[in-house]
Amino acid sequence: MAQMNLMQQLIYYYQQNGVYVLSQFTRHFLISIYGVLFAAIIGIPIGIFIAHHSRLSSTVIAIANVIQTIPSLAMLSIIMIGLGLGVNTVIVTVFLYALLPIIKNTYTGMLNVNSSILDSGKGMGMTRWQILRMVELPLSLSVIMAGLRNALVLAIGITAIGTFVGAGGLGDIIIRGTNATNGGAIILAGALPTALMAIISDTVLAWIERRADPTHK
Protein backbone atom coordinates (compact mmCIF):
# COMPACT_ATOMS: atom_id res chain seq x y z
CA MET A 1 0.00 0.00 0.00
CA ALA A 2 2.72 2.40 1.01
CA GLN A 3 4.21 2.54 -2.48
CA MET A 4 0.96 3.79 -3.99
CA ASN A 5 0.29 7.50 -4.07
CA LEU A 6 -2.85 8.98 -2.59
CA MET A 7 -4.79 8.95 -5.84
CA GLN A 8 -3.97 5.29 -6.53
CA GLN A 9 -4.91 4.38 -2.98
CA LEU A 10 -8.21 6.15 -3.39
CA ILE A 11 -9.01 4.29 -6.59
CA TYR A 12 -7.94 1.01 -5.00
CA TYR A 13 -10.14 1.78 -2.02
CA TYR A 14 -13.19 2.31 -4.20
CA GLN A 15 -12.48 -0.88 -6.13
CA GLN A 16 -12.32 -2.88 -2.90
CA ASN A 17 -15.19 -1.25 -1.07
CA GLY A 18 -17.44 0.18 -3.75
CA VAL A 19 -20.61 -1.54 -2.61
CA TYR A 20 -20.02 -0.56 0.99
CA VAL A 21 -19.45 3.09 0.11
CA LEU A 22 -22.60 3.09 -1.97
CA SER A 23 -24.68 1.66 0.87
CA GLN A 24 -23.30 4.24 3.30
CA PHE A 25 -23.94 6.96 0.71
CA THR A 26 -27.59 5.96 0.46
CA ARG A 27 -27.90 5.76 4.21
CA HIS A 28 -26.33 9.18 4.61
CA PHE A 29 -28.64 10.68 2.01
CA LEU A 30 -31.76 9.10 3.49
CA ILE A 31 -30.97 10.34 7.01
CA SER A 32 -30.55 13.88 5.68
CA ILE A 33 -33.65 13.72 3.51
CA TYR A 34 -35.89 12.37 6.27
CA GLY A 35 -34.77 15.09 8.66
CA VAL A 36 -35.38 17.84 6.11
CA LEU A 37 -38.73 16.39 5.02
CA PHE A 38 -39.99 16.42 8.58
CA ALA A 39 -38.71 19.95 9.01
CA ALA A 40 -40.55 20.92 5.82
CA ILE A 41 -43.78 19.28 6.97
CA ILE A 42 -43.64 21.20 10.23
CA GLY A 43 -41.69 24.30 9.18
CA ILE A 44 -43.63 25.42 6.11
CA PRO A 45 -47.00 25.57 7.90
CA ILE A 46 -45.33 27.40 10.79
CA GLY A 47 -43.78 29.86 8.33
CA ILE A 48 -47.16 30.48 6.70
CA PHE A 49 -48.80 30.86 10.06
CA ILE A 50 -46.35 33.43 11.40
CA ALA A 51 -46.51 35.38 8.14
CA HIS A 52 -50.21 35.83 8.78
CA HIS A 53 -49.80 36.45 12.50
CA SER A 54 -46.86 38.78 12.49
CA ARG A 55 -46.91 39.27 16.27
CA LEU A 56 -45.67 35.69 16.68
CA SER A 57 -43.01 35.91 14.03
CA SER A 58 -40.20 37.38 16.10
CA THR A 59 -40.67 34.82 18.90
CA VAL A 60 -40.77 31.80 16.59
CA ILE A 61 -37.80 32.92 14.54
CA ALA A 62 -35.89 33.72 17.73
CA ILE A 63 -36.47 30.17 18.98
CA ALA A 64 -35.33 28.70 15.67
CA ASN A 65 -32.30 30.97 15.81
CA VAL A 66 -31.38 29.76 19.27
CA ILE A 67 -31.57 26.15 18.09
CA GLN A 68 -29.20 27.03 15.29
CA THR A 69 -26.60 28.47 17.64
CA ILE A 70 -26.16 25.21 19.57
CA PRO A 71 -23.10 23.41 18.20
CA SER A 72 -24.17 20.31 16.30
CA LEU A 73 -22.10 17.90 18.36
CA ALA A 74 -23.64 19.30 21.55
CA MET A 75 -27.12 19.05 20.08
CA LEU A 76 -26.48 15.48 19.05
CA SER A 77 -25.37 14.62 22.57
CA ILE A 78 -28.33 16.36 24.18
CA ILE A 79 -30.80 14.51 22.00
CA MET A 80 -28.94 11.28 22.60
CA ILE A 81 -29.78 11.56 26.29
CA GLY A 82 -33.43 11.29 25.37
CA LEU A 83 -33.47 9.10 22.29
CA GLY A 84 -30.43 6.94 22.85
CA LEU A 85 -27.88 5.81 20.32
CA GLY A 86 -28.66 5.28 16.72
CA VAL A 87 -30.12 6.80 13.66
CA ASN A 88 -33.29 8.34 15.14
CA THR A 89 -31.20 10.75 17.17
CA VAL A 90 -29.50 12.03 14.04
CA ILE A 91 -32.78 12.45 12.18
CA VAL A 92 -34.16 14.57 15.01
CA THR A 93 -31.00 16.67 15.09
CA VAL A 94 -31.17 17.25 11.36
CA PHE A 95 -34.84 18.12 11.74
CA LEU A 96 -34.11 20.80 14.35
CA TYR A 97 -31.35 22.41 12.31
CA ALA A 98 -33.41 22.38 9.13
CA LEU A 99 -36.27 24.22 10.82
CA LEU A 100 -34.68 27.68 10.79
CA PRO A 101 -33.91 28.03 7.08
CA ILE A 102 -37.27 26.55 6.19
CA ILE A 103 -39.37 28.68 8.57
CA LYS A 104 -37.42 31.83 7.81
CA ASN A 105 -37.61 31.43 4.04
CA THR A 106 -41.29 30.53 4.08
CA TYR A 107 -41.94 33.58 6.22
CA THR A 108 -39.88 35.88 4.00
CA GLY A 109 -41.37 34.45 0.84
CA MET A 110 -44.88 35.02 2.08
CA LEU A 111 -44.12 38.58 3.22
CA ASN A 112 -42.57 39.45 -0.13
CA VAL A 113 -45.77 38.79 -2.00
CA ASN A 114 -46.91 42.15 -3.27
CA SER A 115 -49.85 43.37 -1.18
CA SER A 116 -51.64 44.82 -4.20
CA ILE A 117 -51.77 41.32 -5.71
CA LEU A 118 -53.28 40.03 -2.48
CA ASP A 119 -55.81 42.83 -2.56
CA SER A 120 -56.83 42.09 -6.09
CA GLY A 121 -57.26 38.48 -5.09
CA LYS A 122 -59.51 39.57 -2.27
CA GLY A 123 -61.32 41.87 -4.66
CA MET A 124 -62.03 38.94 -6.96
CA GLY A 125 -63.80 37.30 -4.05
CA MET A 126 -61.20 34.61 -3.31
CA THR A 127 -61.36 32.90 0.06
CA ARG A 128 -58.32 32.98 2.35
CA TRP A 129 -57.51 29.38 1.43
CA GLN A 130 -57.73 30.23 -2.27
CA ILE A 131 -55.44 33.22 -1.88
CA LEU A 132 -52.94 31.06 -0.02
CA ARG A 133 -53.07 28.23 -2.52
CA MET A 134 -53.33 30.20 -5.75
CA VAL A 135 -51.50 33.44 -5.00
CA GLU A 136 -49.22 33.38 -1.99
CA LEU A 137 -47.73 29.90 -2.24
CA PRO A 138 -46.96 29.98 -5.96
CA LEU A 139 -45.35 33.40 -5.65
CA SER A 140 -43.22 32.44 -2.66
CA LEU A 141 -42.40 28.90 -3.78
CA SER A 142 -38.98 29.78 -5.14
CA VAL A 143 -37.96 31.38 -1.85
CA ILE A 144 -39.28 28.38 0.08
CA MET A 145 -37.29 26.10 -2.21
CA ALA A 146 -34.19 28.15 -1.48
CA GLY A 147 -34.81 27.45 2.20
CA LEU A 148 -35.11 23.72 1.58
CA ARG A 149 -31.92 23.88 -0.40
CA ASN A 150 -30.07 25.51 2.48
CA ALA A 151 -31.55 23.02 4.89
CA LEU A 152 -30.53 19.98 2.88
CA VAL A 153 -26.94 21.09 2.43
CA LEU A 154 -26.77 21.79 6.16
CA ALA A 155 -28.33 18.40 6.86
CA ILE A 156 -25.74 16.51 4.83
CA GLY A 157 -23.01 18.12 6.89
CA ILE A 158 -24.70 17.31 10.19
CA THR A 159 -25.36 13.70 9.23
CA ALA A 160 -21.62 13.24 8.83
CA ILE A 161 -21.25 13.89 12.57
CA GLY A 162 -23.99 11.35 13.26
CA THR A 163 -21.34 8.66 13.19
CA PHE A 164 -20.50 9.57 16.79
CA VAL A 165 -23.83 8.25 17.99
CA GLY A 166 -23.51 5.16 15.83
CA ALA A 167 -25.91 6.13 13.07
CA GLY A 168 -23.64 5.14 10.20
CA GLY A 169 -23.38 7.04 6.96
CA LEU A 170 -20.31 8.40 5.24
CA GLY A 171 -19.04 9.78 8.53
CA ASP A 172 -18.17 6.21 9.49
CA ILE A 173 -15.66 6.07 6.68
CA ILE A 174 -14.12 9.42 7.59
CA ILE A 175 -13.72 8.45 11.25
CA ARG A 176 -12.21 5.12 10.30
CA GLY A 177 -9.72 6.97 8.15
CA THR A 178 -8.58 8.97 11.14
CA ASN A 179 -7.85 5.72 13.00
CA ALA A 180 -6.10 3.79 10.26
CA THR A 181 -2.60 3.62 8.92
CA ASN A 182 -2.48 5.38 5.55
CA GLY A 183 -5.76 6.95 6.63
CA GLY A 184 -5.48 9.84 4.19
CA ALA A 185 -7.04 7.91 1.34
CA ILE A 186 -9.88 6.61 3.53
CA ILE A 187 -10.66 10.08 4.86
CA LEU A 188 -10.87 11.35 1.29
CA ALA A 189 -12.91 8.33 0.27
CA GLY A 190 -15.53 9.37 2.83
CA ALA A 191 -15.25 13.12 2.49
CA LEU A 192 -15.44 13.34 -1.31
CA PRO A 193 -18.84 11.61 -1.66
CA THR A 194 -20.17 13.76 1.18
CA ALA A 195 -19.13 16.93 -0.60
CA LEU A 196 -20.38 15.56 -3.89
CA MET A 197 -23.76 14.76 -2.35
CA ALA A 198 -24.06 18.32 -1.03
CA ILE A 199 -23.10 19.84 -4.37
CA ILE A 200 -25.46 17.64 -6.38
CA SER A 201 -28.44 18.19 -4.09
CA ASP A 202 -27.72 21.91 -4.12
CA THR A 203 -27.63 21.97 -7.92
CA VAL A 204 -30.78 19.91 -8.31
CA LEU A 205 -32.71 22.02 -5.83
CA ALA A 206 -31.39 25.20 -7.44
CA TRP A 207 -32.81 23.98 -10.72
CA ILE A 208 -36.19 23.27 -9.12
CA GLU A 209 -36.03 26.66 -7.43
CA ARG A 210 -35.54 28.38 -10.79
CA ARG A 211 -38.35 26.40 -12.35
CA ALA A 212 -40.59 27.30 -9.42
CA ASP A 213 -40.08 31.02 -9.83
CA PRO A 214 -43.04 32.26 -11.89
CA THR A 215 -41.11 35.30 -13.15
CA HIS A 216 -38.52 33.08 -14.87
CA LYS A 217 -40.88 31.23 -17.14
Added chain:
Amino acid sequence: MKKIKKWLLGVVATVASGVLLAGCGFPGLSGTSSDTIRIASQNTTEQQIMAYMIQDMIQHYSKLNTTIINNLGSGTVSFNALKNDQADISAIRYTGTDLTTILGEKVDRNNVKATDKKVADQFNKKYKMTYFPSYGFADTYAFMVTQKTADKYHLKTVSDLKKVSSKLTVGLDQMWLERKGDGYDAFQKLYGYQFGKTYPMQIGLVYDALESGKMDAILGYSTDGRIGSYDLKILKDDKNFFPTYNASAVASNKVLKQHPELKSILNRLNGKISLKTMQGLNYQVDNNLVEPEVVAKQFLEKHNYFEGSDK
Protein backbone atom coordinates in the same frame (compact mmCIF):
# COMPACT_ATOMS: atom_id res chain seq x y z
CA MET B 1 -44.73 25.55 -12.24
CA LYS B 2 -48.07 24.21 -11.16
CA LYS B 3 -46.86 20.75 -12.04
CA ILE B 4 -43.84 21.10 -9.81
CA LYS B 5 -45.96 22.27 -6.93
CA LYS B 6 -48.31 19.36 -7.32
CA TRP B 7 -45.40 17.02 -7.66
CA LEU B 8 -43.73 18.37 -4.56
CA LEU B 9 -46.93 18.17 -2.57
CA GLY B 10 -47.35 14.64 -3.79
CA VAL B 11 -43.87 13.60 -2.72
CA VAL B 12 -44.21 15.21 0.68
CA ALA B 13 -47.60 13.65 1.22
CA THR B 14 -46.56 10.15 0.17
CA VAL B 15 -43.42 10.12 2.21
CA ALA B 16 -45.15 11.57 5.23
CA SER B 17 -47.99 9.11 5.10
CA GLY B 18 -45.57 6.30 4.38
CA VAL B 19 -43.60 7.13 7.47
CA LEU B 20 -46.68 7.52 9.60
CA LEU B 21 -48.22 4.30 8.32
CA ALA B 22 -45.05 2.32 8.79
CA GLY B 23 -45.09 3.77 12.27
CA CYS B 24 -42.17 1.70 13.31
CA GLY B 25 -39.46 3.13 11.11
CA PHE B 26 -38.18 4.92 8.07
CA PRO B 27 -38.27 2.94 4.84
CA GLY B 28 -34.83 2.17 3.51
CA LEU B 29 -33.09 3.00 6.75
CA SER B 30 -32.19 0.13 8.99
CA GLY B 31 -32.13 0.70 12.71
CA THR B 32 -35.19 2.88 12.95
CA SER B 33 -37.82 0.26 13.60
CA SER B 34 -38.38 -1.35 16.95
CA ASP B 35 -37.87 -4.99 15.93
CA THR B 36 -34.31 -4.51 14.71
CA ILE B 37 -31.41 -6.38 16.26
CA ARG B 38 -28.96 -3.66 17.26
CA ILE B 39 -25.31 -4.65 17.33
CA ALA B 40 -23.01 -2.38 19.31
CA SER B 41 -19.48 -1.95 18.05
CA GLN B 42 -16.60 0.08 19.41
CA ASN B 43 -14.30 2.17 17.30
CA THR B 44 -11.54 -0.40 16.94
CA THR B 45 -10.97 -2.41 13.80
CA GLU B 46 -11.65 -5.86 15.19
CA GLN B 47 -14.84 -4.72 16.91
CA GLN B 48 -16.14 -3.49 13.59
CA ILE B 49 -15.11 -6.62 11.73
CA MET B 50 -16.88 -8.81 14.27
CA ALA B 51 -19.94 -6.56 14.29
CA TYR B 52 -20.31 -6.92 10.54
CA MET B 53 -19.64 -10.63 10.83
CA ILE B 54 -22.47 -11.01 13.33
CA GLN B 55 -24.71 -8.93 11.10
CA ASP B 56 -23.93 -11.07 8.07
CA MET B 57 -24.46 -14.26 10.05
CA ILE B 58 -27.85 -13.08 11.31
CA GLN B 59 -28.90 -12.03 7.84
CA HIS B 60 -27.72 -15.33 6.41
CA TYR B 61 -29.51 -17.56 8.89
CA SER B 62 -32.64 -15.55 9.70
CA LYS B 63 -34.93 -12.88 8.37
CA LEU B 64 -34.32 -10.48 11.24
CA ASN B 65 -33.49 -6.84 10.59
CA THR B 66 -30.14 -5.77 11.88
CA THR B 67 -28.29 -2.54 12.37
CA ILE B 68 -24.88 -1.66 13.70
CA ILE B 69 -24.32 1.04 16.26
CA ASN B 70 -20.82 1.91 15.31
CA ASN B 71 -17.92 3.88 16.75
CA LEU B 72 -18.72 3.66 20.44
CA GLY B 73 -15.87 5.17 22.38
CA SER B 74 -15.14 2.49 24.96
CA GLY B 75 -16.16 -0.81 26.42
CA THR B 76 -18.07 1.00 29.13
CA VAL B 77 -20.11 2.95 26.60
CA SER B 78 -21.03 -0.19 24.70
CA PHE B 79 -21.83 -1.98 27.97
CA ASN B 80 -24.16 0.83 28.99
CA ALA B 81 -25.81 0.74 25.59
CA LEU B 82 -26.67 -2.91 26.26
CA LYS B 83 -27.70 -2.27 29.84
CA ASN B 84 -30.00 0.62 28.90
CA ASP B 85 -31.58 -1.38 26.09
CA GLN B 86 -30.13 0.81 23.36
CA ALA B 87 -28.38 -2.20 21.86
CA ASP B 88 -28.98 -5.95 21.88
CA ILE B 89 -25.65 -7.53 21.09
CA SER B 90 -22.14 -6.33 21.84
CA ALA B 91 -19.84 -7.42 19.01
CA ILE B 92 -16.89 -8.17 21.25
CA ARG B 93 -16.43 -7.99 24.96
CA TYR B 94 -13.17 -8.92 26.61
CA THR B 95 -13.36 -10.94 29.82
CA GLY B 96 -10.38 -9.23 31.42
CA THR B 97 -11.73 -5.77 30.75
CA ASP B 98 -15.15 -6.62 32.06
CA LEU B 99 -13.68 -8.15 35.19
CA THR B 100 -11.81 -4.99 36.15
CA THR B 101 -13.93 -2.18 34.74
CA ILE B 102 -17.51 -3.42 34.80
CA LEU B 103 -17.48 -5.81 37.73
CA GLY B 104 -14.77 -3.85 39.53
CA GLU B 105 -12.99 -6.97 40.76
CA LYS B 106 -9.32 -7.56 41.30
CA VAL B 107 -7.34 -9.65 38.86
CA ASP B 108 -6.64 -13.04 40.41
CA ARG B 109 -3.12 -13.51 39.13
CA ASN B 110 -2.93 -17.10 40.36
CA ASN B 111 -6.02 -18.36 38.69
CA VAL B 112 -6.37 -16.76 35.30
CA LYS B 113 -8.67 -19.48 33.98
CA ALA B 114 -11.39 -18.70 36.50
CA THR B 115 -11.84 -15.21 35.07
CA ASP B 116 -13.97 -16.28 32.11
CA LYS B 117 -16.45 -18.27 34.14
CA LYS B 118 -16.69 -15.66 36.84
CA VAL B 119 -17.38 -12.87 34.35
CA ALA B 120 -19.97 -14.92 32.48
CA ASP B 121 -21.79 -15.85 35.70
CA GLN B 122 -21.77 -12.33 37.07
CA PHE B 123 -23.01 -10.85 33.80
CA ASN B 124 -25.88 -13.27 33.71
CA LYS B 125 -26.82 -12.70 37.33
CA LYS B 126 -26.24 -8.98 37.68
CA TYR B 127 -27.01 -7.60 34.24
CA LYS B 128 -29.11 -10.29 32.54
CA MET B 129 -26.64 -10.64 29.71
CA THR B 130 -25.33 -13.81 28.16
CA TYR B 131 -21.61 -14.15 27.60
CA PHE B 132 -20.99 -16.42 24.65
CA PRO B 133 -17.94 -18.71 24.55
CA SER B 134 -14.86 -17.06 23.13
CA TYR B 135 -14.41 -16.52 19.40
CA GLY B 136 -11.06 -18.20 19.86
CA PHE B 137 -8.72 -15.29 20.37
CA ALA B 138 -7.71 -13.02 23.20
CA ASP B 139 -6.83 -9.40 22.63
CA THR B 140 -4.33 -8.69 25.33
CA TYR B 141 -2.61 -5.45 26.14
CA ALA B 142 1.07 -5.80 25.34
CA PHE B 143 4.07 -3.54 25.61
CA MET B 144 5.97 -3.43 22.36
CA VAL B 145 9.22 -2.00 21.12
CA THR B 146 11.02 -2.18 17.81
CA GLN B 147 13.60 -4.91 17.39
CA LYS B 148 16.27 -2.22 17.35
CA THR B 149 15.30 -0.83 20.74
CA ALA B 150 15.03 -4.33 22.12
CA ASP B 151 18.57 -5.14 21.03
CA LYS B 152 19.94 -1.84 22.23
CA TYR B 153 18.64 -2.17 25.79
CA HIS B 154 18.42 -5.98 25.89
CA LEU B 155 14.69 -5.98 26.46
CA LYS B 156 12.75 -9.22 26.77
CA THR B 157 10.21 -8.65 29.50
CA VAL B 158 8.24 -5.75 30.87
CA SER B 159 10.48 -5.81 33.95
CA ASP B 160 13.46 -5.14 31.70
CA LEU B 161 11.98 -1.76 30.87
CA LYS B 162 12.57 -0.62 34.44
CA LYS B 163 16.20 0.33 34.02
CA VAL B 164 15.49 2.58 31.03
CA SER B 165 11.93 3.59 31.84
CA SER B 166 12.70 7.20 32.77
CA LYS B 167 14.19 7.83 29.32
CA LEU B 168 11.28 6.40 27.40
CA THR B 169 8.43 8.09 25.64
CA VAL B 170 5.52 5.71 25.56
CA GLY B 171 2.39 5.86 23.44
CA LEU B 172 -0.68 4.31 25.02
CA ASP B 173 -4.37 3.84 24.90
CA GLN B 174 -6.01 6.80 26.57
CA MET B 175 -8.49 4.56 28.37
CA TRP B 176 -5.74 2.54 29.97
CA LEU B 177 -4.34 5.53 31.83
CA GLU B 178 -7.54 5.93 33.78
CA ARG B 179 -8.50 2.33 34.27
CA LYS B 180 -8.65 0.81 37.69
CA GLY B 181 -7.41 -2.70 38.34
CA ASP B 182 -5.45 -3.17 35.15
CA GLY B 183 -4.60 0.48 34.40
CA TYR B 184 -1.50 2.61 34.77
CA ASP B 185 -1.81 3.16 38.53
CA ALA B 186 -1.98 -0.54 39.26
CA PHE B 187 0.83 -1.12 36.79
CA GLN B 188 3.14 1.26 38.62
CA LYS B 189 2.38 -0.51 41.88
CA LEU B 190 3.12 -3.98 40.57
CA TYR B 191 6.13 -3.28 38.40
CA GLY B 192 7.47 -0.47 40.55
CA TYR B 193 8.38 2.11 37.93
CA GLN B 194 6.84 4.72 35.72
CA PHE B 195 7.65 5.98 32.26
CA GLY B 196 9.46 9.19 31.48
CA LYS B 197 6.71 10.51 29.27
CA THR B 198 3.35 9.03 28.31
CA TYR B 199 1.31 10.04 25.32
CA PRO B 200 -2.35 9.05 25.32
CA MET B 201 -3.17 8.23 21.71
CA GLN B 202 -5.85 6.79 19.49
CA ILE B 203 -5.00 3.09 19.62
CA GLY B 204 -4.86 2.65 15.86
CA LEU B 205 -2.03 5.15 15.60
CA VAL B 206 0.46 3.82 18.16
CA TYR B 207 2.00 1.19 15.87
CA ASP B 208 2.98 3.72 13.25
CA ALA B 209 4.28 6.07 15.91
CA LEU B 210 6.55 3.29 17.14
CA GLU B 211 7.63 2.23 13.68
CA SER B 212 8.50 5.77 12.64
CA GLY B 213 10.53 6.35 15.81
CA LYS B 214 8.24 8.94 17.39
CA MET B 215 7.76 6.64 20.39
CA ASP B 216 10.25 4.38 22.13
CA ALA B 217 7.67 1.92 23.36
CA ILE B 218 3.91 1.48 23.06
CA LEU B 219 1.11 -0.32 24.76
CA GLY B 220 -0.82 -1.97 21.96
CA TYR B 221 -3.27 -4.79 21.30
CA SER B 222 -1.89 -8.24 20.65
CA THR B 223 -4.33 -8.85 17.78
CA ASP B 224 -3.09 -6.03 15.62
CA GLY B 225 -1.85 -7.13 12.22
CA ARG B 226 0.84 -4.50 12.16
CA ILE B 227 2.83 -6.27 14.90
CA GLY B 228 3.82 -8.84 12.34
CA SER B 229 4.30 -6.52 9.39
CA TYR B 230 6.46 -4.05 11.32
CA ASP B 231 8.23 -6.91 13.10
CA LEU B 232 7.58 -5.41 16.54
CA LYS B 233 8.89 -7.08 19.65
CA ILE B 234 6.27 -7.92 22.28
CA LEU B 235 7.68 -7.74 25.79
CA LYS B 236 6.64 -10.60 28.03
CA ASP B 237 4.33 -9.62 30.87
CA ASP B 238 6.50 -11.50 33.36
CA LYS B 239 4.52 -10.49 36.43
CA ASN B 240 1.19 -11.46 34.85
CA PHE B 241 -0.13 -7.97 35.28
CA PHE B 242 -2.72 -8.18 32.54
CA PRO B 243 -5.57 -10.67 32.84
CA THR B 244 -6.60 -12.63 29.76
CA TYR B 245 -8.87 -10.67 27.51
CA ASN B 246 -10.75 -13.47 25.82
CA ALA B 247 -13.02 -12.08 23.14
CA SER B 248 -16.68 -13.07 23.08
CA ALA B 249 -20.00 -11.82 21.87
CA VAL B 250 -22.41 -10.71 24.58
CA ALA B 251 -26.15 -10.47 24.10
CA SER B 252 -28.90 -9.32 26.41
CA ASN B 253 -31.06 -12.14 27.72
CA LYS B 254 -34.07 -10.19 26.57
CA VAL B 255 -33.20 -10.37 22.90
CA LEU B 256 -32.24 -14.04 23.18
CA LYS B 257 -35.65 -14.74 24.64
CA GLN B 258 -37.43 -12.85 21.89
CA HIS B 259 -35.37 -14.41 19.14
CA PRO B 260 -34.07 -17.78 20.36
CA GLU B 261 -32.52 -18.49 16.95
CA LEU B 262 -29.83 -15.88 17.69
CA LYS B 263 -28.20 -18.22 20.14
CA SER B 264 -27.36 -20.88 17.62
CA ILE B 265 -26.32 -18.28 15.07
CA LEU B 266 -23.84 -16.68 17.45
CA ASN B 267 -22.65 -20.08 18.63
CA ARG B 268 -21.51 -20.87 15.11
CA LEU B 269 -18.63 -18.46 15.57
CA ASN B 270 -17.35 -20.19 18.72
CA GLY B 271 -13.65 -20.85 18.52
CA LYS B 272 -13.62 -20.13 14.80
CA ILE B 273 -11.27 -17.18 14.87
CA SER B 274 -7.76 -17.75 16.14
CA LEU B 275 -5.34 -15.03 17.12
CA LYS B 276 -3.58 -15.45 13.79
CA THR B 277 -6.82 -15.20 11.85
CA MET B 278 -7.80 -12.05 13.70
CA GLN B 279 -4.40 -10.50 13.09
CA GLY B 280 -4.81 -11.27 9.41
CA LEU B 281 -8.30 -9.76 9.25
CA ASN B 282 -7.18 -6.67 11.15
CA TYR B 283 -4.26 -6.30 8.81
CA GLN B 284 -6.56 -6.33 5.80
CA VAL B 285 -8.39 -3.35 7.26
CA ASP B 286 -5.58 -1.41 8.89
CA ASN B 287 -3.09 -1.72 6.13
CA ASN B 288 -4.80 -2.78 2.92
CA LEU B 289 -7.59 -0.23 2.71
CA VAL B 290 -10.35 -2.80 2.88
CA GLU B 291 -13.41 -1.88 4.93
CA PRO B 292 -14.35 -4.05 7.93
CA GLU B 293 -17.68 -4.78 6.26
CA VAL B 294 -15.96 -6.20 3.18
CA VAL B 295 -13.40 -8.16 5.20
CA ALA B 296 -16.14 -9.75 7.31
CA LYS B 297 -18.17 -10.75 4.28
CA GLN B 298 -15.20 -12.21 2.43
CA PHE B 299 -14.18 -14.20 5.49
CA LEU B 300 -17.66 -15.64 5.97
CA GLU B 301 -18.05 -16.46 2.30
CA LYS B 302 -14.72 -18.21 2.32
CA HIS B 303 -15.88 -20.35 5.22
CA ASN B 304 -19.37 -20.80 3.85
CA TYR B 305 -20.91 -19.02 6.86
CA PHE B 306 -19.80 -21.92 9.05
CA GLU B 307 -22.60 -23.99 7.63
CA GLY B 308 -23.04 -27.27 9.44
CA SER B 309 -21.14 -26.25 12.55
CA ASP B 310 -23.98 -25.26 14.80
CA LYS B 311 -24.70 -26.49 18.31
